[in-house]
Amino acid sequence: MKQLSTKVTSNAHGQDSSYFLGWEEYEKNAYDENKNPNGIIQMGLAENQLCFDLIETWLAKNPDAVGLKKDGQSIFKELALFQDYHGLPEFKKALTEFMEEIRGNRVTFHPSKIVLAAGSTSANETLMFCLAEPGDAFLLPTPYYPGFDRDLKWRTGAEIVPIHCMSSNGFQITESALQQAYQQAQKLDLKVKGVLVTNPSNPLGTMLTRRELNLLVDFITSKDIHLISDEIYSGTVFGYEQFVSVMDVLKDKKLENSEVSKRVHVVYSLSKDLGLPGFRVGAIYSNDEMVVSAATKMSSFGLVSSQTQYLLSALLSDKKFTSTYLEENQKRLKIRQKQLVSGLEAAGVTCLKSNAGLFCWVDMRHLLDTNTFEAELELWKKIVYEVKLNISPGSSCHCTEPGWFRVCFANMSEETLALAMKRVKEYVESTDSRRSISKSSHERIKSLRKRTVSNWVFRVSWTDRVPDER
Amino acid sequence: MKQLSTKVTSNGHGQDSSYFLGWEEYEKNPYDEIKNPNGMIQMGLAENQLCFDLIESWLAKNPDAASLKRNGQSIFRELALFQDYHGMPEFKKAMAEFMEEIRGNRVTFDPKKIVLAAGSTSANETLMFCLAEPGDAFLLPTPYYPGFDRDLKWRTGAEIVPIHCSSSNGFQITESALQQAYQQAQKLDLKVKGVLVTNPSNPLGTALTRRELNLLVDFISSKNIHLISDEIYSGTMFGFEQFISVMDVLKDKKLENTEVSKRVHVVYSLSKDLGLPGFRVGAIYSNDEMIVSAATKMSSFGLVSSQTQYLLSALLSDKKFTSTYLEENQKRLKSRQKRLVSGLESAGITSLRSNAGLFCWVDMRHLLDTNTFEAELDLWKKIVYNVKLNISPGSSCHCTEPGWFRVCFANMSEDTLDLALKRLKNFVESTDCGRMISRSSHERLKSLRKKTVSNWVFRVSWTDRVPDER
Numbered sequence: 014m015k016q017l018s019t020k021v022t023s024n025a026h027g028q029d030s031s032y033f034l035g036w037e038e039y040e041k042n043a044y045d046e047n048k049n050p051n052g053i054i055q056m057g058l059a060e061n062q063l064c065f066d067l068i069e070t071w072l073a074k075n076p077d078a079v080g081l082k083k084d085g086q087s088i089f090k091e092l093a094l095f096q097d098y099h100g101l102p103e104f105k106k107a108l109t110e111f112m113e114e115i116r117g118n119r120v121t122f123h124p125s126k127i128v129l130a131a132g133s134t135s136a137n138e139t140l141m142f143c144l145a146e147p148g149d150a151f152l153l154p155t156p157y158y159p160g161f162d163r164d165l166k167w168r169t170g171a172e173i174v175p176i177h178c179m180s181s182n183g184f185q186i187t188e189s190a191l192q193q194a195y196q197q198a199q200k201l202d203l204k205v206k207g208v209l210v211t212n213p214s215n216p217l218g219t220m221l222t223r224r225e226l227n228l229l230v231d232f233i234t235s236k237d238i239h240l241i242s243d244e245i246y247s248g249t250v251f252g253y254e255q256f257v258s259v260m261d262v263l264k265d266k267k268l269e270n271s272e273v274s275k276r277v278h279v280v281y282s283l284s285k286d287l288g289l290p291g292f293r294v295g296a297i298y299s300n301d302e303m304v305v306s307a308a309t310k311m312s313s314f315g316l317v318s319s320q321t322q323y324l325l326s327a328l329l330s331d332k333k334f335t336s337t338y339l340e341e342n343q344k345r346l347k348i349r350q351k352q353l354v355s356g357l358e359a360a361g362v363t364c365l366k367s368n369a370g371l372f373c374w375v376d377m378r379h380l381l382d383t384n385t386f387e388a389e390l391e392l393w394k395k396i397v398y399e400v401k402l403n404i405s406p407g408s409s410c411h412c413t414e415p416g417w418f419r420v421c422f423a424n425m426s427e428e429t430l431a432l433a434m435k436r437v438k439e440y441v442e443s444t445d446s447r448r449s450i451s452k453s454s455h456e457r458i459k460s461l462r463k464r465t466v467s468n469w470v471f472r473v474s475w476t477d478r479v480p481d482e483r
Numbered sequence: 484m485k486q487l488s489t490k491v492t493s494n495g496h497g498q499d500s501s502y503f504l505g506w507e508e509y510e511k512n513p514y515d516e517i518k519n520p521n522g523m524i525q526m527g528l529a530e531n532q533l534c535f536d537l538i539e540s541w542l543a544k545n546p547d548a549a550s551l552k553r554n555g556q557s558i559f560r561e562l563a564l565f566q567d568y569h570g571m572p573e574f575k576k577a578m579a580e581f582m583e584e585i586r587g588n589r590v591t592f593d594p595k596k597i598v599l600a601a602g603s604t605s606a607n608e609t610l611m612f613c614l615a616e617p618g619d620a621f622l623l624p625t626p627y628y629p630g631f632d633r634d635l636k637w638r639t640g641a642e643i644v645p646i647h648c649s650s651s652n653g654f655q656i657t658e659s660a661l662q663q664a665y666q667q668a669q670k671l672d673l674k675v676k677g678v679l680v681t682n683p684s685n686p687l688g689t690a691l692t693r694r695e696l697n698l699l700v701d702f703i704s705s706k707n708i709h710l711i712s713d714e715i716y717s718g719t720m721f722g723f724e725q726f727i728s729v730m731d732v733l734k735d736k737k738l739e740n741t742e743v744s745k746r747v748h749v750v751y752s753l754s755k756d757l758g759l760p761g762f763r764v765g766a767i768y769s770n771d772e773m774i775v776s777a778a779t780k781m782s783s784f785g786l787v788s789s790q791t792q793y794l795l796s797a798l799l800s801d802k803k804f805t806s807t808y809l810e811e812n813q814k815r816l817k818s819r820q821k822r823l824v825s826g827l828e829s830a831g832i833t834s835l836r837s838n839a840g841l842f843c844w845v846d847m848r849h850l851l852d853t854n855t856f857e858a859e860l861d862l863w864k865k866i867v868y869n870v871k872l873n874i875s876p877g878s879s880c881h882c883t884e885p886g887w888f889r890v891c892f893a894n895m896s897e898d899t900l901d902l903a904l905k906r907l908k909n910f911v912e913s914t915d916c917g918r919m920i921s922r923s924s925h926e927r928l929k930s931l932r933k934k935t936v937s938n939w940v941f942r943v944s945w946t947d948r949v950p951d952e953r
Contacts, residue, residue, distance in 0.1 A: 016614070016676070016707070016708070016709065016746065017613060017614060017771075017773060017774065017777075018612060018613055018614060018615055018616050018619075019616065020612055020613065020777065021613050021773055021774065021777040022773070060564060062560075062564070065559065065560045065563065068559065068563075069557055069559050069560070072550075072551070072557075072559060076550065079549055079550045079551055079790075080546065080549055080550060081542070081549055087539055087542075089535065089538065089539050089542060090532070090535045090539075092761050092762075093535065093538075093758060093759045093760070093761050093762065094530060094532070094758070094760060094761055095761040096602075096754075096760040096761045096763070131601050131763075131784070131785050131786055132566075132783075132786065134783050134784060135783075135784045135785060138784055142488060142490055142638050143487060143488055143490065143491050144486070144487060144488060145488055146488050146489065147617075163780070163783070164783075164784075167781075168612050168638075168781065168784075206486070237486070238486070239486065276486065284566075288563060288564070289563045290563070290564060290566040291562050291563050291564055291565040291566045291788070291789030291790070292563065292788050292789060292790055293566075293601075293786050293787075293788050293789075301487075303487055303491055303492070304487065304491065307487075307490065307491040307496070310496045310633070311496075311637075311638065313602075313604050313605075313633070313634075314601070314604060314605045314608050314634075314638075314784065314785055315601050315605060315784055315785035316601055316602065316763050317763075317788070318761070318762050318763050318787070318788035318790065318791040319761030319762060319763075320549075320761070320762055320788065320790055320791050320794065321788040321790050321791065324790065
């Protein structure tokens with residue numbers, strides 16, 4: 014055992030959490046409309062499957078882009094040899110313009126400040142290597158994406174200190190929560206190097222408000238630290254409000270080209286907006302040349318395939334496609350979210366009012382036996398095993414309040430979503446009726462729960478089956 | 484400055500070396516047969532450009548592979564969503580079989596023991612993270628690929644201790660050199676975790692002999708450490724001898740399925756054999772399940788694009804293609820290497836007798852003014868600026884003897900190679916004449932060299948322009 018590094022022998026990769034175990038259960042008994050109609054419906058995977066038809070249509074009309082050709086001529090050789098870590102210029106240009114378009118062309122992104130990476134998983138880790146020494150800390154608002162425990166900490170040795178957010182104000186970031194987190198880090202003798210937020214938020218599905226963004230910029234200014242804004246879901250905003258990026262705020266506060274702006278970094282990816290997680294396309298955007306320079310060299314460890322850069326530079330350079338896509342994507346996400354929200358409401362279940370993302374943050378506190386994480390876990394197991402829905406428990410996202418769950422809506426058909434809603438409704442109704450039954454039934458239910466718990470082999474060894482889902 | 488990590492502010496990325504500065508000079512004045520016939524010829528880039536026609540023919544006959552189709556049906560959606568870090572099963576199978584084919588089907592590779600990575604750059608770094616703690620050391624025979632200083636040490640914190648090889652025995656690894664390196668590490672208070680070799684060797688262009696491989700396996704057995712065999716050039720073997728992999732040796736010594744075999748890991752990539760560095764395809768092969776498991780999770784930071792996995796699984800599954808390719812590749816490499824070797828010989832320059840790789844290890848010791856690295860650098864600058872060839876000085880590869888240079892032959896046309904050899908011949912002849920001329924001319928040459936040196940702005944700051952070349 015001493016022959017392998019502690020990175021291997023510890024479980025710092027974070028994949029022992031229940032979040033990943035639910036995935037495993039799904040894999041054993043996956044729902045299929047025809048072959049397995051009673052199987053588990055996957056609602057724990059934040060994929061965007063709503064607009065593939067738009068991309069497929071584009072591909073059919075633009076065969077050169079996949080065929081490794083330019084104007085009908087093969088450029089295979091050129092692409093096969095292209096491994097420049099500065100990235101394909103036409104791709105970076107197209108990507109920056111796409112990022113600008115998502116922000117209503119209110120802010121400018123310079124291609125020379127973009128560093129490509131193999132997905133935002135790679136981008137976030139690389140930024141950590143650039144900004145934090147082993148033992149340094151970043152503050153993250155809770156709840157946050159479970160994968161950050163691995164991406165930000167595992168190989169970098171950095172630490173995460175949570176900024177506790179509460180349902181009392183819709184989980185918004187407050188000044189006092191920020192200060193408390195900072196002080197907590199100091200108590201733990203950790204040097205705080207920055208704050209990392211996901212905006213729009215995973216798992217909340219909400220955009221940071223202008224107030225929160227201003228608060229964050231002021232905070233990092235006063236503490237002389239960094240701010241990483243992971244804007245991977247920026248193109249999934251479907252509410253009436255526009256997406257406000259931290260870049261908008263820097264501009265509005267006239268902080269562009271200031272010292273502070275050098276400490277604000279944006280992370281992006283095409284995995285959610287375009288639904289292309291398999292293509293591994295992520296990016297870091299930074300105003301600090303040293304960070305851009307170092308991150309560029311580090312990108313050697315996770316370059317984007319030139320084949321993929323070429324395809325996507327053609328796709329994203331087509332402005333007719335991008336504007337149609339962004340608009341249609343928003344429309345379809347909005348409809349689908351509404352379907353989920355109203356389906357849950359019909360079952361007496363409410364969600365945090367959301368305006369972005371591929372999921373809702375669902376309030377099931379009233380279904381808990383007790384206001385504890387044990388009760389949340391029990392409820393979750395019931396939902397996985399009895400209702401046969403794989404959803405993500407809030408505790409896996411480090412939520413401080415039990416009873417919240419992330420439920421995805423964009424990775425399945427309308428019919429499947431409708432079926433899932435039906436199952437939830439039936440479950441809730443049966444739970445309600447049970448609650449109003451006599452004590453003996455209550456005993457019966459208790460023993461039922463006991464059996465459910467004993468059936469659960471609480472594995473603490475590694476789970477070896479997890480996709481890079483968010 | 485304190486806001487950025489030491490990984491950013493130090494020069495641990497190793498890109499200040501002259502090796503990379505030569506690349507920069509080339510970029511300013513690259514040779515072009517028509518547009519810039521007096522420009523610098525790139526002979527420092529270990530690319531394989533000899534067999535693209537074979538791949539292009541295959542692509543033309545198999546359009547589905549690049550067009551994201553299977554049997555004429557679009558599988559775009561399936562590929563767009565595929566981000567499983569276990570990799571595409573059909574691709575790993577095809578890779579394992581290709582690796583077996585390269586080794587004459589004498590050894591078996593189990594697809595389950597393969598971990599994909601974004602190039603061997605990523606594979607090597609990941610293995611380091613798995614095997615070494617910060618401060619642990621790996622022993623590497625010199626000369627070695629300059630990129631290892633970055634790939635193995637930069638973000639991992641691992642150290643490299645050289646195993647000094649000398650020209651007296653053709654730079655072969657000896658028992659005493661191994662022991663000396665091990666003791667040196669101990670003197671430096673570094674814990675040795677393993678040995679890493681590149682076989683066939685970069686920059687030597689020679690395959691390790693069976694004797695050396697046996698020595699290595701015995702050494703790691705006795706010291707209870709790891710052996711990483713980077714076999715990235717395994718498909719470029721063109722000599723009469725077969726390529727002997729460390730896997731062959733384990734089999735012959737009946738060490739398969741032993742404790743030792745769990746400490747032997749192979750790294751591979753399609754960047755050299757197939758000439759596809761832009762597609763970012765690398766792999767780790769290990770008999771240790773814990774390593775396979777951890778490396779698989781770490782591969783999240785550098786997954787291979789599903790678009791690329793699909794294309795290459797189709798290509799490599801075509802056994803008619805692979806056998807034709809491997810044979811033709813070897814033929815063309817052999818004839819190209821011969822051309823370089825005889826061209827050098829006619830200029831009175833010998834090379835280490837090589838049987839693999841995309842380069843020769845060239846002996847220019849007789850052209851040095853003094854047997855020093857300063858003289859090597861002087862000579863190199865002349866070759867870069869006067870002869871206008873970018874070749875790699877041995878010092879950048881940590882060679883212990885001055886005067887050796889790596890010269891690539893597979894990244895240019897035959898005509899360009901001939902021109903390069905002609906220029907070199909002219910240079911050597913003028914140098915010889917120079918040497919036979921009177922003292923005053925000697926003074927002239929000395930001042931010419933001085934001017935050359937003063938023209939050289941010895942930059943110690945970062946060079947921001949380097950591809951991931953080997």
